Amino acid sequence: MMERIFIPRLLKAPEQQEQFAFEENLADLETLTPVRGEMRVAHRQNYLEVVGTAETIVTLTCDRCLQNYNTRLRIQLTELLWLHQAEDATTLPSEREVNLDELEESLDPHGYFEPETWLYEQLCLEMPLRKVCDPNGCPGAEQPEEEMPTIDHRWAKLADLKEQLSS
Ligand SMILES: [Zn+2]
Numbered sequence: 782m783m784e785r786i787f788i789p790r791l792l793k794a795p796e797q798q799e800q801f802a803f804e805e806n807l808a809d810l811e812t813l814t815p816v817r818g819e820m821r822v823a824h825r826q827n828y829l830e831v832v833g834t835a836e837t838i839v840t841l842t843c844d845r846c847l848q849n850y851n852t853r854l855r856i857q858l859t860e861l862l863w864l865h866q867a868e869d870a871t872t873l874p875s876e877r878e879v880n881l882d883e884l885e886e887s888l889d890p891h892g893y894f895e896p897e898t899w900l901y902e903q904l905c906l907e908m909p910l911r912k913v914c915d916p917n918g919c920p921g922a923e924q925p926e927e928e929m930p931t932i933d934h935r936w937a938k939l940a941d942l943k944e945q946l947s948s
Pocket residue numbers: 843844845846847848913914915919920921
């Protein structure tokens with residue numbers, strides 16, 4: 782378990798930030814190797830700046846041949862988490878130049894930041910949408926409609942139509 786960070790504590794830390802390395806098995810994510818990386822969490826008055834790198838290996842099931850294969854997941858990103866309590870959701874920072882689009886989530890400034898939850902979410906986002914064991918060598922790869930589904934779908938329709946017209 783990674784230690785959660787009490788947000789007000791950061792204000793008393795040098796440079797209002799904490800930096801740490803980790804090597805953890807996450808409770809909610811099954812990985813072949815522990816998740817290794819580093820994180821820096823900085824208090825910027827109106828928001829938390831989280832900079833993280835992490836790497837692990839997960840076992841996935843190939844969408845094509847249904848075999849298991851291992852793949853490396855890597856994250857390297859910066860996320861800004863807006864600090865506000867639910868009731869002052871309308872107060873926006875005026876002095877700071879912050880791209881509000883980057884402030885995807887918000888946290889209670891008197892609450893906790895949970896590095897493990899954050900890591901879990903980022904790694905889930907990093908999971909490939911299309912799981913293919915080997916783009917060139919997958920034994921299930923001889924299904925052409927897998928390659929360009931939209932176009933092939935249209936061709937299939939056209940072929941149907943031709944067949945209907947000729948019969
Ligand atoms: Zn495969």
